[in-house]
Amino acid sequence: MLQILVNTHFDFVRWRRWAYLISGVAIALSLAHIAYQGGLRYGIDFAGGTLMQIRFEQPITVDALRQALGRVQAGESVIQEFGDAQEYLIRVPVGSGSLDEVSKRVDGGLRQAGLPGFEVRRLEFVGPQVGRDLQWDAVQAVLWGMVGILVYTAFRFDFKGGVAAILARRLGRLEQAIAIGEYLVARDPANSFLHTDLGFAYRYAGRLDAAIGECRTVLSLSPGYMWSHRTIGDILLQQGDTKAALAEMQQEPDEQARLTGLSMAYHALGRENESDASLAHAIEKYEKTSAHPIAVALAFRGETDRAFGWLEKAVQYNDTDLGATALQPMFAPLHSDPRWLPLLRKIGMAPEQLAAIKFDVTVPR
Numbered sequence: 001m002l003q004i005l006v007n008t009h010f011d012f013v014r015w016r017r018w019a020y021l022i023s024g025v026a027i028a029l030s031l032a033h034i035a036y037q038g039g040l041r042y043g044i045d046f047a048g049g050t051l052m053q054i055r056f057e058q059p060i061t062v063d064a065l066r067q068a069l070g071r072v073q074a075g076e077s078v079i080q081e082f083g084d085a086q087e088y089l090i091r092v093p094v095g096s097g098s099l100d101e102v103s104k105r106v107d108g109g110l111r112q113a114g115l116p117g118f119e120v121r122r123l124e125f126v127g128p129q130v131g132r133d134l135q136w137d138a139v140q141a142v143l144w145g146m147v148g149i150l151v152y153t154a155f156r157f158d159f160k161g162g163v164a165a166i167l168a169r170r171l172g173r174l175e176q177a178i179a180i181g182e183y184l185v186a187r188d189p190a191n192s193f194l195h196t197d198l199g200f201a202y203r204y205a206g207r208l209d210a211a212i213g214e215c216r217t218v219l220s221l222s223p224g225y226m227w228s229h230r231t232i233g234d235i236l237l238q239q240g241d242t243k244a245a246l247a248e249m250q251q252e253p254d255e256q257a258r259l260t261g262l263s264m265a266y267h268a269l270g271r272e273n274e275s276d277a278s279l280a281h282a283i284e285k286y287e288k289t290s291a292h293p294i295a296v297a298l299a300f301r302g303e304t305d306r307a308f309g310w311l312e313k314a315v316q317y318n319d320t321d322l323g324a325t326a327l328q329p330m331f332a333p334l335h336s337d338p339r340w341l342p343l344l345r346k347i348g349m350a351p352e353q354l355a356a357i358k359f360d361v362t363v364p365r
Contacts, residue, residue, distance in 0.1 A: 049091055049092050049093045049125075050091070050092040050099060050102040050103075050123070050124070050125055051089065051090070051091055051092075051122065051123070051124050051125075052089070052090045052091075052092070052102075052103070052106060052120060052122065052123050053082065053087070053088070053089050053090075053120070053121045053122035053123075054087070054088055054090060054110075054118050054119070054120055054121065055086060055087045055118060055119045055121050056086045056087070056088075056115065056116045056117070056118045057086070057116045057117040057118065058086065058116040059084070059085035059086050060085065060086070060115055060116065061085070062079050062081065062088075064113070064115065065079055065088060065090075065110075065115070066079055067113065068109045068110050068112070068113030068115055069090070069106065069109050069110075070109075071109045071112055071113060072105040072106065072108055072109035072112075077090050077091055077092045077093070078090070078091040079091075080312075081309060081312065082309075082313070083306070083309045083310065083313060084305065084306055084309050085305070087121075090106065092106070099123065099124075099125045103120070103123055107120075164176075164180050164361045165177060165180045165181055165184060165194075165197055165201075166197075167359060168180055168201075168359065168361065169197070169200065169201050169204070169327075170323050170324075171354050171357055171359055172204075172326065172327060172351075172354050173359060174201055174204055174205040175205070176359075176361055177201040178198065178201045178202065178205060178207075179361075179363045180361060180363055181194065181197055181198030181201050182198065183363050183364070184198075185198055190221060192218045192221045192222045192225055195214045195215075195217045195218045195221070196214070196215070196218050196225070196227075196228070198214050199211045199212075199213075199214030199215050199218070199231065200231075200324075202214060203231070203234075203235060203329070204324075204327040204329070208235050208238060208239060211231070211235055212232055212235055212236075215228045215229075215231050215232045215235075216232070224253050226252075226253060226254040226257065227252070227254060227257050228252075229248045229249065229251040229252040229253070230248070230249060230252040230254070230257040230258065230261045232248045233245045233246070233248035233249040233252070233261050233264075233265060234261070234264075234329075234330065236248060237264060237265065237268055237300070238329055242265060242268040242269050243269070245264075245265045245268065246262070246265040246266070246269065248261075249261035249262045249264075249265045250262070255285075255286075256282065256285075256286045256289060256290045256293065257293065259278045259279070259281050259282035259285075259286070260278070260279065260282050260290060260293040260294055260296065260297040261297075262274070262275075262278040263275045263276075263278040263279040263282065263297045263301070264296075264297050264300045264301070264330075266278060267300065267301045268300075275301065279294070279297055279298075279301075282294055282297075287313070288317050289317075289319075290319075291310050291311075291313040291314035291316075291317050291319050292310075292311070292314040292319040292321035292322060292325070293321065294310045295307045295308075295310035295311045295313075295314060295331075296328060296330045296331065297330075298310060299330050299331050299333055299334055300330045300333075302333065304333065304334060304337060307331075307334060308334070308337070308339050308343070311325070311343060312343075315346065315347060322347050322349075323349070325343075325344065325347060325349055326344055326349040326350075326351075326354070
């Protein structure tokens with residue numbers, strides 16, 4: 001039996017009153033701070049307001065855009081780069097006027113500032129009622145997501161082992177993740193999911209041949225298993241076997257994975273037109289569900305700025321692949337960029353954040 005902790009003879013109940021007191025004080029201080037600040041400060045999605053998506057003919061800076069909005073008393077708006085320095089989301093707080101009024105003011109401010117030509121791609125109003133609905137939807141999404149993960153891991157394989165395997169890999173404790181994965185695979189050798197998880201751990205630990213072996217096992221068990229051919233293709237690209245990588249990418253059954261993978265393989269082979277076409281198709285069809293894989297492809301192609309832009313989109317879209325960002329080998333070209341660590345901190349995956357989490361597992365022999 002897998003033991004997460006050993007010698008767990010702790011008299012927690014003895015200290016419960018101190019825990020109640022400390023928790024109560026912390027909650028009271030938090031509520032007092034919120035009251036002192038004048039209440040919670042909701043963004044436009046929750047409080048209401050106007051959302052504009054604008055595409056410029058030439059790149060501009062956030063500062064230039066904010067100065068232009070300041071001319072028309074909209075300088076307190078939230079400005080967010082959307083993909084690259086030519087496209088921005090502008091969120092104008094509620095109370096700034098009707099949809100048409102806000103649109104005209106922003107349009108006038110941009111033209112007065114002499115900014116490059118632009119196109120308004122989206123203009124919509126978020127009412128306070130919609131904001132309240134979004135708040136409740138967000139709470140439900142988080143709660144049901146947690147329940148779903150726990151139910152799945154409990155049903156699919158050993159509960160403690162499954163949680164430990166996921167945590168170890170996400171925390172970057174790869175040797176532990178491998179030990180747990182090997183233990184679980186030995187107990188359930190026909191489980192494609194466990195072989196896939198172990199393959200990822202091998203890959204992130206640099207054991208590339210072992211990772212390919214796990215993927216091949218998955219395909220022998222489940223020939224149509226998604227992302228297995230793509231993962232093999234990624235590893236072959238790391239090893240410099242570009243033709244074999246392309247062959248694997250072409251066999252990937254999941255179109256989202258296949259398109260972004262083909263973009264990388266074609267780029268490695270110098271077939272830029274085909275690489276661009278595959279990537280453009282992925283962006284057009286799967287922007288909101290494949291923002292992270294698109295960022296991976298862009299990083300591999302050496303397009304650093306666009307890669308960071310799409311990582312920001314992945315954050316915005318709550319892409320489930322974000323948990324592997326710190327370990328993804330294709331992001332190696334981004335590591336020296338000053339934007340890398342702030343991004344990892346934003347998603348809670350910076351080295352110091354992960355190192356601060358205490359985690360220890362004893363795997364039975």
